[in-house]
Amino acid sequence: MNCLAFDLGGSGGKLLLGRFDGERLSLEEAHRFGNYPISLNAGLYWDIFHIYNQLNLGVRKAARLAAGPLVSLGLDTFSNDFAFIDRQGELLTPLRCYRDPRTERHRDAIYAKMAPEKLYELTGNQIAPFNTLMQLAAMQEAGQGYLLENAYKMLFTPDLLAHFLTGETVAEYTIASVSQMFDFRTGDWNDAILEAYRIPRRILGPLVQPGTAIGRTKEAYNRELGSAGFEVIAVCEHDTASAFLAAVSRGDRAIISSGTWSLVGTEVAAPIIEPAGYRYNIANEGGLAGRHRLLRNVMGLWIIQQLQSDYHRQGADYSFAEMEAAAGQAAPFAHRIDPDDPLFFSPEGMADKIRRKCLETDGRAPQTMGETVRCAAESLAFKYRWAIEKIEQLSGKALPCINIVGGGSKDKLLCQFTANACNRPVLAGLPHATALGNILLQLLANREIAGIEQGKAVIANSFPIAEYQPRQTRLWEEKYAEFKEAFHLE
DSSP states (O other): OEEEEEEEOSSEEEEEEEEEOSSOEEEEEEEEEEOOOEEETTEEEEOHHHHHHHHHHHHHHHHHHOSSOEEEEEEEEOSSOEEEEOTTOOBSSOEEOTTOTHHHHTHHHHHHHSOHHHHHHHHOOOOOTTSHHHHHHHHHHTTOHHHHHHOSEEEEHHHHHHHHHHSOOOEEHHHHTTSSOEETTTTEEOHHHHHHTTOOGGGBOOEEOTTEEEEEOOHHHHHHHTOOOOEEEEOOOBHHHHHHHHOOOOSSOEEEEESSSEEEEEEESSOOOOHHHHHTTOEEEEOSTTOEEEEEEEOTTHHHHHHHHHHHHTTOOOOHHHHHHHHHHSOTTSOOOOTTOGGGSSSSOHHHHHHHHHHHHHSOOOOSHHHHHHHHHHHHHHHHHHHHHHHHHHHTOOOOOEEEESGGGGOHHHHHHHHHHHTSOEEEEOTTHHHHHHHHHHHHHTTSSSOHHHHHHHHHHHSOEEEEOOOSHHHHHHHHHHHHHHTTOO
C-alpha cells in the first residue's frame, strides 16, 4: 500500500511516501521545501499558495516514485493558525502566522473579558499569545470582527489544505483541542468562551475524529495532476499528536517531540486540569481516542535554527553538523539562558539576544559560535528536566525514561545532554516521527493494521533507535540546581 504524509512545520515542509507490505514500513522523502513567515505591513503571514503548490509538487513526485496507486493522503501541521473562507470556498483572509505580535498588543483587553486562570480551567490549554483564541480575539479588538461575521468557515491550516483538495470543511479533533476554545469535558466547543469573545459558533467546522475519511480529491484536482485521485484522511492533524503517536517506547515515559518547538510531555488517560498545571503552564491536548497528552512547550530547536540564520546573514554558512561539532568543543557550563524567555520567541538577532541575556544573568557572554550553540543546548536540556519534573508532579507518576522523536533526535549532542541533565536514559530516533504517526492513522483507516499498538510494533521493526545513557550525573545535578536558582524556577 502506498500512502502520503504531508508534514508542514514552522521552518519547512515535506511530502513523504509511505510503503507498507504488511510487515514493514518504509519512508521515502518525495519533496522538501522551505516555509518561512513573511513580514508585511507590521503583520506576519504564511504563504499558503506556495505551501499548496509545494504539496502538489510533492504529490506529483510521489506518484512517479510509487510502484502502484496512491491510496490516501494525511495532512499534519503546527497548530493555532487559520484562515476564513466564504460559501464558495474562496479565501477571505491570508494565513496569519502565530508569531505575529498582534496578540500581545491587545493582551490586556483580551484577558479583561476572561482571565487566563478561567481560560485554563475551561480548556486545560497552555496560556500563550499564539493560541487560536488569542488571534481571533485580537482581530475583534483591532476592528476586524466583520471578517468573523461574514465568513462561512474558519479552517485550521491542515483543514484548509484538505478543503482545497476535497471541497469539504471539517475541524479535526486534535488540532481543535489546542485552540483554547475546546472543552474536554463536553467534547465540543466551549460556548462561554465563544460568547465572551464574540466568535460565531457557525464558523467553526464540524469536529471529526482522527482516522475519519474527509473525502476524495476533487475531479478538477485529479485532472490538473493527471491523477486517478486518492482519499484524504483526517489523521492527527496537530503535528505533536502525530509525533507522540509514533513514539515506540512502552509504559510510563517522557516523550519529547523535538523540532522547531520541543514538546515535552507524557500520555495520560484523561485531561488533568489543576491549579498547578496553570501555574507551570502545562497543557492538555487531545490525541487518538483514549489518549491525551500532558505537556509543556519549550522553545526548542527554533533557537539553534535562528542562530544558523544569523550566521548565514553574516556570511557564514554553518551546517547543523558543524554547529553541533563546535558546541561539543566549547567549554561546558560557561553560559546559560532560559530558553522560554519571551525575548527568544521572535525571529532574527538570536545570537545578540543570547549574549544580552547571558550578560544580564552572569555578567559574561559567549563570544564564538560554538560557545553560543553550547549555551543553547545545555539550557534546553536543563529546561527539559524542569518540565519533566513538573509533569511528574502533576500526573502523579514517575517517568524513568525519555523518548526523543522528531528532527532533534538526530542531534547527538543535545540527546546526550538531555540524558545527562535529566539523569535518565534517552531513546532517540524517528526524525520523521510526525509523518510516521500520520501514516499509522492512514494504515488504520484503510484497515491495513488492526490497531495502533500493532502499528508501533511495525515502526519498531522498521526504523533504528539510538540509546543514550546519563554521564557525569553529579556535575550535571550541581549545574541544574544552579540553573533553577538563576532563573527562579520552582
